[in-house]
Amino acid sequence: MSGFSPFSQQGSTATRLRALGEQAAARVYRARPRRRNRLTGRAALLALVVCTLVVALAYPMRQWVSQQSEIAEQQRRAEEARAAVEELRDLKARWQDDAYAERQLRERLHYVRPGETGYIVPRGADGAGEKAGQDDDADELPWYRKLWSDVDRADSGG
Numbered sequence: 001m002s003g004f005s006p007f008s009q010q011g012s013t014a015t016r017l018r019a020l021g022e023q024a025a026a027r028v029y030r031a032r033p034r035r036r037n038r039l040t041g042r043a044a045l046l047a048l049v050v051c052t053l054v055v056a057l058a059y060p061m062r063q064w065v066s067q068q069s070e071i072a073e074q075q076r077r078a079e080e081a082r083a084a085v086e087e088l089r090d091l092k093a094r095w096q097d098d099a100y101a102e103r104q105l106r107e108r109l110h111y112v113r114p115g116e117t118g119y120i121v122p123r124g125a126d127g128a129g130e131k132a133g134q135d136d137d138a139d140e141l142p143w144y145r146k147l148w149s150d151v152d153r154a155d156s157g158g
Contacts (some may be wrong), residue, residue, distance in 0.1 A: 092099045105111040112118035141149070 093102075102111075110118055110120065
């Protein structure tokens with residue numbers, strides 16, 4: 001400004017107020033340096049591109065992760081199936097052995113060789129044969145049958 005003082009008596013009031021405002025504005029803007037805008041157009045565009053990529057890749061990544069877990073589950077099932085097949089092969093090989101087959105036939109189906117006498121002791125309701133096999137089958141009975149047999153035994157006084 002050219003040597004004009006707002007407090008001088010020259011000029012109109014409007015002129016003096018304008019000059020006073022210009023001086024105040026010059027002091028304010030001189031005291032604070034002008035700040036740059038932090039978010040430029042390029043930064044906003046970059047942020048938009050990054051957000052678009054994240055949104056675009058979210059679904060395929062979720063699908064990929066779920067497919068990886070399904071693959072792992074299928075591999076686990078295949079390994080279990082391989083183990084089951086291996087057990088069945090072992091069982092088949094055992095059944096090819098005549099001694100194993102004969103032992104199983106004797107135990108499961110009560111087969112006897114020619115000249116042998118086979119017998120089975122029946123366990124009836126009258127208690128015949130119950131005393132001999134009671135210890136062996138006591139562990140095999142369900143809990144409720146054990147309970148009722150104990151109640152019946154207590155009721156009969158035996």
